[in-house]
Amino acid sequence: MDKRPTMSDVARLAGVHKATASRALNPATSGQVNPATARRILAVAKQLGYTPNTTARSLRTSRTLTVGVLIPDLTNPLFPPIVRGIENVLFPRGYTALVANTDNDAEREAAHFDTLLGRQVDGFILATGRRTHPLVQSAHDRGIATVLVNRGTDPPMFPLVTGDDTAGITAVVDHLAELGHRRIAHLAGPVTLSTGHARTKAYLNAVAAHGIPPSVVETSTYSAPAGFDAMRKVLDAADPLPTAVVAANDLIALGALRAIRAHGLSCPDDISLTGFNDMPFLDELSPPLTSVRVPQYELGTESARLLLEQMDGGPAVAKTLTLPVRLVLRGSTAPPSR
Amino acid sequence: MDKRPTMSDVARLAGVHKATASRALNPATSGQVNPATARRILAVAKQLGYTPNTTARSLRTSRTLTVGVLIPDLTNPLFPPIVRGIENVLFPRGYTALVANTDNDAEREAAHFDTLLGRQVDGFILATGRRTHPLVQSAHDRGIATVLVNRGTDPPMFPLVTGDDTAGITAVVDHLAELGHRRIAHLAGPVTLSTGHARTKAYLNAVAAHGIPPSVVETSTYSAPAGFDAMRKVLDAADPLPTAVVAANDLIALGALRAIRAHGLSCPDDISLTGFNDMPFLDELSPPLTSVRVPQYELGTESARLLLEQMDGGPAVAKTLTLPVRLVLRGSTAPPSR
DNA sequence: TCGTTGACTGCAACCGGTTGCATTCGCGGC
DNA sequence: GCCGCGAATGCAACCGGTTGCAGTCAACGA
Structure with a gap:
């Protein structure tokens, strides 16, 4: 109703400085604070229902824990499994995917790309499979972690995940x-x-x-x-x-x-x-x-994994990961009649 | 490469204070600055390739221009058209949709809901169609704009869009x-x-x-x-x-x-x-x-429209919008043989 | 006993915008 | 000629966290 409690609120109620609260609340730095103090802070936080403001954190750390996913069209049954694969790998690591449909239209694609850049995404997964050279080049110039799905670029710049x-x-x-x-x-x-x-x-x-x-x-x-x-x-x-x-x-x-x-x-x-x-x-x-x-789902999971590698500081090696495909025989093929 | 130019960079090069740059760059406030000055600032901005940092803006304005969309499963062909409908209405208004799959699992659903809350989404579209009462109640308590798709709640709290x-x-x-x-x-x-x-x-x-x-x-x-x-x-x-x-x-x-x-x-x-x-x-x-x-696509567009209404300050009237359906006769129905 | 060390915590700057308020300045009216 | 007013711009606080640095304090070794 009123407003969400902030870290300062938590700190005040726990009788500490907000810096201490910050450290206690962040698993990576909680070792720096006295266990007893940390417990107290956590208790207050829970009692208040405190949740950190991702926006503020991102502003300071310049990491948004978001990745942009560009696909041609969600209603093409090829893509939902890929997106789910991506999400299922990224979410446990704290990342949220921003999915945008380009309809294979260069203008729409560029518009979404810029929007996502403005939102400071930490990386891109480009599954548009079209001549994305300008975007890819742009991502490369800015040093943004990127993984391609289905289509590589001619001078390879980023990892590529593709079916065989x-x-x-x-x-x-x-x-x-x-x-x-x-x-x-x-x-x-x-x-x-x-x-x-x-x-x-x-x-x-x-x-x-x-x-x-x-x-x-x-x-x-x-x-x-x-x-x-x-x-x-x-x-x-x-x-x-x-x-x-x-x-x-x-x-x-x-x-x-x-x-x-x-x-x-x-x-x-x-x-x-x-x-x-x-x-x-x-x-x-x-x-x-x-x-x-x-293996669409796996295309998603593997591309997400490669992206995580890059965002964790790994180099953007332009390796290609080819996943095996399988012929599924059904009734539409038969020996020729004549 | 180095870093993206900030508003201060633009202001410095244009010889103005960053506040003036801010006003010039924002269409809503650009009337407050001298047209000549504004032109100069815009020119510098374009030359530098300046794009505003959405994160910083959001922190100050406490509006992220994002909405959370909760659906059960993207690979269910029912949902992609809904999501596309939502995106196609929201994107032109500057909003980005954060889509999350709940798999009809209460825990996953709650986890995503909390994550999205932490990301300060401006609104929710809940298309899970399950007993979302706790989430809906929570959204209501916090005064977050919300629209439901497919399923309403018993004491109606938010608008509902549904097929007949x-x-x-x-x-x-x-x-x-x-x-x-x-x-x-x-x-x-x-x-x-x-x-x-x-x-x-x-x-x-x-x-x-x-x-x-x-x-x-x-x-x-x-x-x-x-x-x-x-x-x-x-x-x-x-x-x-x-x-x-x-x-x-x-x-x-x-x-x-x-x-x-x-x-x-x-x-x-x-x-x-x-x-x-x-x-x-x-x-x-x-x-x-x-x-x-x-009309799945229309379920999406209409729910997005209702959400925009709320986020624009409209009241969260718990009206129900029922869209017409149509029987499509095909070969699987015939008179009984016996 | 005193200096040293390390654990813990506080201080304050900082991230990049937005915005209420103050300031400056030119101009018209009296 | 002076005052008042509005337009244009600057100033600085603020949003809510994070983090380098400094300070406090107790334990420990010499």
Whole structure:
């Protein structure tokens, strides 16, 4: 009601100077004060329901115990697990995550970045996966601890945590080739995004290894409508049609599935289809979608851990941590019928 | 690199006192300074790349321009749209949301609440929908602006924004009754949660209106596994089996669907099934799930607006804002076969 | 006995802004 | 020509902690 008790209040009631109270209340310095005094101060604090004012502390220490997390879009099912992973590692260490959605828009991204800078975040986790060079450069110039998720930068400046896109796509193509497919198309993600680029490259290498001619259609965004459009292009143009389609992610695969049906074809009877990311509930689709499971939660926890290392004073080594992915076979892939 | 320039730096270079710089830089008080002086100060500020230190400002003004958002679990597809709605309203007003996941755990919830209090948030949006009475009471006692989403408290203390659960469930039951169903079971959400309670009550009223005997199995959580277990209970115990099942939300419906199949039955041929919330991709299920669309994004925007009202000094009127829902018919409901 | 040491505590500056009040100054009115 | 007034700016306290330094005091060794 009135106001929250301050440290001075506690000190006064305990009959000590506020400096002593400060030391007693801070576990790192409580060894400096007489145990009996400390006990008394703690008792008063508890009785008053005292909680320290983080703002004041931050002003003096210039550490806010906050980190900025930039992601494209929380409603994309890929990101919530990452965010939870981050939070679950940071919270026990006293950090709070400030999550901002960029919608893959450079302006929004810059606005959020500046806001977060103004809030004196101690570090950044950038999971936007887009050409974040200006931001990354800016973070680097200011010496702000930063970790990247999914996409690195060309002269590497900060640690990167990523799923093994190459291994995932290779496993998918191998699987399809083993089933007997010889015409395998790829619905690529936007090449402006790191994952789009990496997966396309992996696809090209993998089909080449099997002596299969490449066939790539790029989508405008990682979304179902974009997948629908791209798939329609394939269906309209290709002759003969591919017997299998490797989508760059699950949403694109969903859109492709709709297009396949709209074209009077069936999956997997006419065309096998694979996704990427293994987002929730793919099991329940008809047919259940074969996909590549990316350990999203672990991407979050590992990136948070790397960030903590840096904020604890470790150097910003631009190492890359690649987490293994796993091919999840389901009903959307089958041997070619013709 | 070195350090960020402070307001004193700006003032020194502009040849004024930092108080003048402060007034010039703050749009609300810039009228107090000579336009020419102000221009000069702004020029210096821009040249230096000055950005105000939010922490220092907050300490003095005791407003942090942050709000705490408590939700159960970000990976539940219900919440990301709500959070985005909140952010999209708050960000243009300069506010940043601190999102915390409680996992429906009282201890975690309290821990996050205290942390956020320590961070001096200016307000709370509580979307936990659980018995948050202690937190709500605490917020009320301290006079902190608060808005509830989904669940109110018994002596109403704060505004509440909610979807129209009653109308949604009623529409579902009406629809099933119209199709000719006379044995309609309900897989209820946990009664400890407001939505579970409200939807069960709505179900009971609705079936009574149709002269249909009620049949309720409560689930332990709003999850697919819990839905699976509950549905199995229904399948094992009920004789004759229900011809339609109203699940309290989509996840429960998904679990129920698995149980129905595991029992050798088919949906909707043997049993019609409905969900609630209309989470993404229900369209793609087999069969596509009939559900009730809740305007989640709008729940977020409206709650944020109500919170802004309070933080702008408005009274904390405990009004309830009920947003309309819409029944979305899909393939999982059909007339009973027998 | 006295100086030394170490444990404990107090003092006061400091972090970077904001803001009530005082001061200065120019100008118009009487 | 003097007074009063308002605009513009400076001064300094303040927000609530943290921390280097200094002071106090008792125990200990020589």
